[in-house]
Amino acid sequence: MNKINNFNLGKLIDFQWKLGVAVSNSYTKELNTPFISVFLKVLDSNNQIESHSFELTVPEFQNFAQQFKDMSSLMESL
Amino acid sequence: MDQPKLFSSLLGFLLKREYENDESLSSLDSLKEMIFSEVDISMESIESMYIKCLNFIKNSIASDYNLSTFESIVKENKEFTDMQQECLIKFWKLNKKKIHEIIYKKTRFNNSLSKMSWRIDLKTKTKDIEEINEAVSIVELKLSNSINSSNSNKLIRFEMDRAQLENTLQNINNIQKHLQATNTN
Numbered sequence: 001m002n003k004i005n006n007f008n009l010g011k012l013i014d015f016q017w018k019l020g021v022a023v024s025n026s027y028t029k030e031l032n033t034p035f036i037s038v039f040l041k042v043l044d045s046n047n048q049i050e051s052h053s054f055e056l057t058v059p060e061f062q063n064f065a066q067q068f069k070d071m072s073s074l075m076e077s078l
Numbered sequence: 079m080d081q082p083k084l085f086s087s088l089l090g091f092l093l094k095r096e097y098e099n100d101e102s103l104s105s106l107d108s109l110k111e112m113i114f115s116e117v118d119i120s121m122e123s124i125e126s127m128y129i130k131c132l133n134f135i136k137n138s139i140a141s142d143y144n145l146s147t148f149e150s151i152v153k154e155n156k157e158f159t160d161m162q163q164e165c166l167i168k169f170w171k172l173n174k175k176k177i178h179e180i181i182y183k184k185t186r187f188n189n190s191l192s193k194m195s196w197r198i199d200l201k202t203k204t205k206d207i208e209e210i211n212e213a214v215s216i217v218e219l220k221l222s223n224s225i226n227s228s229n230s231n232k233l234i235r236f237e238m239d240r241a242q243l244e245n246t247l248q249n250i251n252n253i254q255k256h257l258q259a260t261n262t263n
Contacts, residue, residue: 010236015246017086019256025185030142033182042236050236065250071215072247074198078213
């Protein structure tokens, strides 16, 4: 298995998430917007672990989710 | 200011300048050039109407008025003519959702995902293994940060084999379940 991944571009080693609601901000006291925070750990090609995080709105998350579903169904068809 | 087309254009200008960060509209002088060039009106009157509309929109955003509340508040405001009130209502109806999203993103201090690309490869042979048949998905995520520019345009690339992809998808499905539960509550 390690040999197969000899030339990897990076390997996903952890995927954590948080679903939250932004309640208010400096512009509005009624923000009430759900968001998804994603935290990824990737082992890069130099064997260094890099952490990354980003935040998605619900429509952005739905698009993100759809792409993973598309990938998965293509993988299954192979 | 008594023509609905001109007043609506002023509101459109306001949306672009204040919320969509259109840098070409940084000076209010362009408002006169672009919208009121053929009308006999002073720059002072244009500016004062612009500020009046801006304050009204800012207050509406601060309280996140729904359309019917917005409508009753705007109709109580005698600073606007009937025609201007109608234009404001139309503006709020069309743009409320968009503005709300912009307002959320203005304080998104974390990175956002600006682009996602992926590819599926089938590994058939390596130096050490004569024959393999391993599908991998390669994902590239482009992150950006409009607030902290030092973090902008970070690229993440990684591979996932079938098991890792299924595991990630399981996490994603869990998030979707929680989202649905939140919506139905």
